[in-house]
Amino acid sequence: MTTANLSTIVFAAVFVAAGSLLASSDESTDAAKTGAVEGTSTVATTTVEAARRQAEILHEAMHSTLQITHDRFYREDEGLPIPAFSMKEVFAEIKQKQGVSLRWLVVEGQAMNTDHKAKTDFEKEAVKALKSGRGFHEQNENGVYQRAAAITLSNHCLKCHVPDRRDTRDRTAGLVISIPVASN
Template identity: 45%
Template sequence: MNKIRLLLFVGFGLLYLSLGQGRRSSLIVQAEKPNDKAALSTLKSLPTTIGEAQIRARILHETIHGALQVIHRDFFQEDESRVIPSHSLEDVFKELNRAHGVKIRWLAVNAKAMNIDNEPKTEFEKMSVKELSVGKASYEQVIDDQFHYTGKIRLPSQCLKCHLPMRRDNRDRVAGLVISMPVKSHGKAE
């Protein structure tokens, strides 16, 4: 249990830094509806440039990917665990969306989606699947003052027992982690 606490402490510390909490405003507490553009546009923790959004998305991706791998390795036991690690992290995703307007979700790429919600829905997500399927590490795009980033998540063999039960080769399989966050006026600092 101490390992879990340490892992969560380190992971959330990195998330805290990556989301620009040094500039946190009390307005974050007021923005309970992350889809309220007026509330989000006044948050001081919004990335001011596309470059800043790219850095934040990459740090979030690496933090979540690393946490997922460690939780799987150290705590997930196939016959004993009640919840799979990727599903447990969805609570973290909900809080990041509520508090910061950062939307995160899993994306099926070249293995079976265990949850229909992980199928690609938008054109950006469909393009992400194509790019990750051919070996790219990530794909990103800005659409309407929203920075969208998809990074690959390696699926280890214990994941493939369910995601690809009838596999006939040892090719690497991946999923995607979609991270979307608002940016201020397409990369122009205000």
């Protein structure tokens, strides 16, 4: 399988899930409401409750896509980029088209990229919550709903993320999703 094929599979799987999710917001996103001009990308805001639901579904879509792509299509000896890296391209597309930010977060194990280390107070609290076994951590502040939720690092992930491991039990990483919300 080529890098292009792997990327195509990742894009297709995530866009089908994410596209239908983000298009089904409880809020109307017509031009009058968002101020959108035809041919431009304008971010529509939503309620906190709708953002929470979107983040839950988007997280599940990303987590499932990552696991399935890694299990079924990634082969280390073929020189392909790891699926989590390929998915960053999907994150950029979603940010550009929907105004929704996604980023990986180191919880247990080594950072594969320094950009994945916790930077904000919210992210540092999320790391503590996820390490303690909570499935997610959320906040709504300054017009942005944020949700950090657990991503399972299973045995095949540990070779890189926890190279000095003494066992093969699953570890945890995180995915932070940030969605603009309407002011109260």
